[in-house]
Amino acid sequence: MNLLRVRGGGQLGRHRHASPVYGYVLKGTWRYLEHDWVAREGMFIYEPPGEIHTLVVEEGAEPMITMFHVLGSVIYYDENDQPIGHDDVHVKLGLARAHYEKVGLGAGVAEALIR
Structure with missing residues (x-):
């Protein structure tokens, strides 16, 4: 969602x-x-x-x-x-990891969202 x-x-x-x-x-x-x-x-x-x-x-x-x-x-x-890109759960998870790392929380915060 x-x-x-x-x-x-x-x-x-x-x-x-x-x-x-x-x-x-x-x-x-x-x-x-x-x-x-x-x-x-x-x-x-x-x-x-x-x-x-x-x-x-x-x-x-x-x-x-x-x-x-x-x-x-x-x-x-x-x-x-013509296809020019894609988006899926793996792309979004990668973006979340990068964001949390950038703001100083660490990529592990994204991992905690995955069961």
């Missing part, structure tokens, strides 16, 4: 998921450039695996918070549908 918060408008890079994604909008609104619907507070969202999409929060919109349950990796794409 993760909480995505966007303030002041923004856009996530084009991406797709290797597995299903479930979301629940806690606050605000957002949409995908590739669809004509808008996700609003209180809505449940299902993202099928394999579809490339771009999440957008409009400029001037109230801050958005959505809880996502992402199962598996996220693959990022350029405008020609």
Whole structure:
């Protein structure tokens, strides 16, 4: 599970998921450039695996918070549908280790979060 918060408008890079994604909008609104619907507070969202999409929060919109349950990796794409990067639990754990080390807590703090 993760909480995505966007303030002041923004856009996530084009991406797709290797597995299903479930979301629940806690606050605000957002949409995908590739669809004509808008996700609003209180809505449940299902993202099928394999579809490339771009999440957008409009400029001037109230801050958005959505809880996502992402199962598996996220693959990022350029405008020609060529893969340009990925994100998964191992990437996030590596970033957490580096952050805790940088702020002086030590990478072991990240290890304590893993059962």
